[in-house]
Amino acid sequence: MSSFLSKLAPLVIALRGSKRMFRSEKRTLAKVARLQEHPVSAEPPAALIRSHIVSSSDVGGWPVYIVTAPDAAPTRRCLYLHGGCYVFEIDPVHWAFIGNLATEAGVAVVVPIMPLAPAGTASVVVDAVADLAAALIAEVGADNVSILGDSSGGGMTLAAAMELRDRELGPLHATILIAPWLDISGTDPQLVVID
Numbered sequence: 770m771s772s773f774l775s776k777l778a779p780l781v782i783a784l785r786g787s788k789r790m791f792r793s794e795k796r797t798l799a800k801v802a803r804l805q806e807h808p809v810s811a812e813p814p815a816a817l818i819r820s821h822i823v824s825s826s827d828v829g830g831w832p833v834y835i836v837t838a839p840d841a842a843p844t845r846r847c848l849y850l851h852g853g854c855y856v857f858e859i860d861p862v863h864w865a866f867i868g869n870l871a872t873e874a875g876v877a878v879v880v881p882i883m884p885l886a887p888a889g890t891a892s893v894v895v896d897a898v899a900d901l902a903a904a905l906i907a908e909v910g911a912d913n914v915s916i917l918g919d920s921s922g923g924g925m926t927l928a929a930a931m932e933l934r935d936r937e938l939g940p941l942h943a944t945i946l947i948a949p950w951l952d953i954s955g956t957d958p959q960l961v962v963i964d
């Protein structure tokens with residue numbers, strides 16, 4: 770059974786103009802250029818900071834936030850990679866999800882603020898995310914680390930999990946992909962059917 774929010778999602782997407790913006794290369798590139806000129810803040814919203822324990826550090830030049838529920842001392846870590854077509858910054862909806870995940874699953878959610886395209890290429894981001902996951906594995910063990918990503922973050926999650934596999938670091942507790950963007954080439958003929 771579909772939730773109310775999942776039924777509301779197509780309307781929200783239409784009202785935000787997301788489909789319209791991505792209809793042409795010119796519109797998409799113009800939006801990306803505007804975002805590069807006037808970047809959106811990636812910091813957690815005040816409401817999350819009031820309701821959770823939020824710490825931050827710099828890891829390899831990236832801000833990395835750790836979100837836990839109050840009065841919690843979780844041993845498990847969840848590395849969360851947000852969606853946004855590789856060009857949009859993490860937004861309040863992602864932060865709300867992170868807060869709920871920390872509370873409901875009882876995990877420390879580790880949130881790297883990755884560089885966005887065109888500067889944030891796969892050759893840079895995949896290795897850095899895998900390095901961050903490897904550090905978490907060294908801290909608490911592979912069976913206490915999960916990687917979770919939605920949309921483009923889901924594609925990045927899969928790429929990082931494959932890198933960890935190739936490094937032979939042991940199986941993670943979980944690798945979770947939420948509506949992952951796996952065909953970034955956009956060449957799958959089924960895309961026309963979905964649109």
